[in-house]
Amino acid sequence: KRVIKGNTYAAQVLPLSAQMELQMAEKESERQKKRIAAEQRRKKQAEQKRSLTPEPVEGRRHIDIQTELYLEELTDAVQESAVETQTDPMLDRPPTPKFVPSKSGKDAECQIEDGDLFDFDFEVQPILEVIVGKTLEQAMLEVCVFRGKKKIFLK
Secondary structure: OOHHHHHHHOOOOOHHHHHHHHHHHHHHHHHHHHHHHHHHHHHHHHHHHHOOOOOOOOOOOOOOOOOOOOOOOOOOOOOOOOOOOOOOOOOOOOOOOOOOOOOOOOOOOOOOOOOOOOOOHHHHHHHHHHHHHHHHHHHHHHHHHHHHHHHHOOO
């Protein structure tokens, strides 16, 4: 019997009579193959027995020759040739210079005198005074409110 691995839900189960017919057909095909093989062997032996060319006349002999369109020399030795090359010794190469991009456009100048630019300390001082003053005022209000609530809780 044959062992089948895996899912066999889709396998078609043949009835016993069909299995017997299948076995008979397999045996018949095997017999047919054997008959054909035996016939081929008989033919081969018969061809080997009879020679395709007659025996050579006395003083001559049969040899294999080339019958192709282009003749070529058949030899056992392979053609060889030797070639030599020599490379130059490696020379020390100077280091590659750093890349400097070429200038594009026109150069322009301007002169800046003292006092022309933004003076941070002078410009920021009024803004800083307002921010610090508002922060202190807010803090004082919060302290007063906290003390007022504290007096209410103590009473």
